Structure formats: C-alpha cells, structure tokens
Amino acid sequence: MRKQSPLFSDPRRRRGRFLRPVLSLLAILFLPPAVPHLLSLRDHGPPAGPADAIFVLTGGEGRIHEGYRAWNRGAARELYILGAGRTVPVTRIVPEVSRIPAKALSRIHVEGWSENTLENAFSAKSAVGERKYSSVIIVTSDYHVPRAYLAFRKVLPPEVSLSTIRVRPEGGPGASWRWARRHFIEGWKYWGYRILLRWE
Numbered sequence: 391m392r393k394q395s396p397l398f399s400d401p402r403r404r405r406g407r408f409l410r411p412v413l414s415l416l417a418i419l420f421l422p423p424a425v426p427h428l429l430s431l432r433d434h435g436p437p438a439g440p441a442d443a444i445f446v447l448t449g450g451e452g453r454i455h456e457g458y459r460a461w462n463r464g465a466a467r468e469l470y471i472l473g474a475g476r477t478v479p480v481t482r483i484v485p486e487v488s489r490i491p492a493k494a495l496s497r498i499h500v501e502g503w504s505e506n507t508l509e510n511a512f513s514a515k516s517a518v519g520e521r522k523y524s525s526v527i528i529v530t531s532d533y534h535v536p537r538a539y540l541a542f543r544k545v546l547p548p549e550v551s552l553s554t555i556r557v558r559p560e561g562g563p564g565a566s567w568r569w570a571r572r573h574f575i576e577g578w579k580y581w582g583y584r585i586l587l588r589w590e
Contacts, residue, residue, distance in 0.1 A: 422578070422581060423573070423575075423578045424577060425577070426536035426537070426576075426580040427533070429536070430535050430536045433535070433553065435556075436527045437525065440466055441551070441553070442521070442524060443466050443469070443470060443517065443521075443523050444465060444468070444470065444526070444527045444528075445472055445528050445542075446458075446469070446472060446530075447472055447473065447507065447510050447534070448471060450530065450531035450534060450557065451559060451560060452557045452559070453529055453530055453557050454474075454483060454484060456529055457529035458484050458487075462486075468517075469499065470500075470513075470514065471499070471500050471501065472513050473501065473502070473509070474500050474502055475502045477502070478500065478502065499517070501513050507538055508541050508545075508583070508586075510541070510542075511538075511541040514526065514542060514545070514546065515545050518546055518547070524550060524551060525550065525551035525553075526550060526551070526553075527552075527553050527554065528542055528552070528553075528555070529555045530555075530556075530557065531557050531559065531572075532557060532559070533572040533573045533576045534576055535556055536577070537576055537579055538554070540580060540584065540587065544587045
C-alpha cells in the first residue's frame with residue numbers, strides 16, 4: 391500500500407499539530423498570573439463591625455480617597471496612609487481633613503518611609519504591634535489585592551484579622567487595556583513574592 395506524501399496530508403492535522411504548542415504556550419503565559427486574581431475573589435471585603443485600623447497603600451489612583459471615605463464612615467478607628475512621603479502634610483494628601491475636628495485628625499497617620507508593598511507590610515506590623523490591633527483593613531487597587539494580601543498576611547501576626555477594600559480603576563480611553571496589563575503584571579509579581587516570602 392502506497393503511503394500518502396506529506397505534501398498531501400490532511401490540512402486539519404497540520405493545523406492541529408501547530409495549534410497544540412501555541413495553546414500550551416499561551417496557557418503557560420496567562421494561566422499562572424490569572425490564578426491569584428481568581429482566588430482573591432473569595433474575599434468578601436471588610437467586616438460588618440469596625441476594625442482597629444485601615445492601612446491605605448499609596449501608589450494607585452483613588453486609594454487614599456477610598457480609604458478616607460471608609461474611615462469617615464466608621465469602618466475603622468485609625469487611618470494609616472503608607473508610603474506617602476516623609477514631609478508631605480496630611481492636609482495635602484487628604485484635603486477633606488481640614489474640615490474635621492482636631493481629635494479626629496489625631497487618628498489619621500501618615501507614614502513616609504515605605505516604598506513598596508513589602509515595606510508597607512512591615513510598617514503596618516510596627517503599628518499593629520505597638521497598638522495591639524486585632525483587626526485591620528488594607529485599601530489598595532483591585533489588581534494589587536492578591537500580592538498585598540499575601541505580604542500583609544505573611545508579615546502580620548496570624549491572630550490579626552485581615553480584610554481588604556478593593557479600589558476599582560476609573561474608566562476612559564484604554565481602560566480595558568490598562569486593566570488587562572496591570573492584572574497580568576501583578577499576577578506574575580504575586581508568584582515572585584510567593585518565592586521571596588517563602589524564605590523569610
């Protein structure tokens with residue numbers, strides 16, 4: 391029986407041999423960064439009762455405003471704005487505080503030395519240990535939640551209750567592309583933190 395020449399083989403079979411490695415490569419590239427974001431959707435947000443403190447991780451749009459709004463509604467007693475700069479006054483960061491009483495203003499704390507997520511977590515650990523907090527809320531962008539939660543959960547004492555408030559990005563031209571790019575990059579950063587924090 392004569393064998394069919396490769397030149398005349400079934401084109402569907404050739405396409406299948408080509409598509410399998412392409413699909414495998416795409417799965418390797420996009421599945422790992424998607425997993426942390428999918429798992430983080432199980433978080434139901436802040437507790438019903440007030441927490442001891444809110445920690446706002448600066449560096450993304452709307453985070454400070456959302457953290458201040460949650461604090462002003464009574465979500466926590468103390469408000470910490472992490473990584474805001476060493477010499478920046480709170481009135482410049484949150485203009486609304488100029489209208490609140492001095493007693494309430496004393497419960498807003500601005501920290502300026504931390505410059506990344508892990509340093510934010512260690513800064514929060516100092517406040518938690520000093521003031522004996524038992525429940526805290528972190529406020530950060532939705533794409534940043536998995537990595538931030540991982541860092542804070544690793545650094546803070548295990549008995550401290552930890553929840554999150556997600557800040558959704560604003561819309562506008564290119565919003566979908568920015569959303570996808572940020573989630574992709576943050577997903578891979580999350581796995582880098584998993585490796586780094588494993589040895590801490």
